[in-house]
Amino acid sequence: YQEDYLEFPLEGAVLSLYKQESFEKTVPGAMQAGANQSVILEFQVPEVDQEYARLKRSNLAIDCVMPPTTFPWGNRSIYFRDPEGNMVNLYSVVKSP
Numbered sequence: 001y002q003e004d005y006l007e008f009p010l011e012g013a014v015l016s017l018y019k020q021e022s023f024e025k026t027v028p029g030a031m032q033a034g035a036n037q038s039v040i041l042e043f044q045v046p047e048v049d050q051e052y053a054r055l056k057r058s059n060l061a062i063d064c065v066m067p068p069t070t071f072p073w074g075n076r077s078i079y080f081r082d083p084e085g086n087m088v089n090l091y092s093v094v095k096s097p
Helices: 020-026 048-057
Strands: 007-008 011-018 040-043 063-070 074-082 087-093
Touching: 007 048, 011 040, 020 048, 048 063, 048 074, 048 087
Parallel strands: 040 087
Antiparallel strands: 007 011, 063 074, 074 087
16 A cells, blocks of 8 residues: 555455554554564465565565465465564465375
8 A cells, every 4th residue: 555564455354564664653652673483473365476476566574484385285375574573474275286
């Protein structure tokens, strides 16, 4: 929707990524950056490769940990760290390779 914000609408939820500097202007002092080392946020999406392309086109500081990969159990996933260091897995269910 804007250069510093990216949204992934999901059934019953929305995952949004917002540059901290920009959010600070909207709600000063609300967010504290930190390196998350114990939690992975996982979201099922209709098409992982499409969402990966959206991430690549964005101007957000996304640390891609693993590009789209299909696992033997039938999930196609991308792992990345959001601008705050949180690990995120976006996945789609596909046929096993």
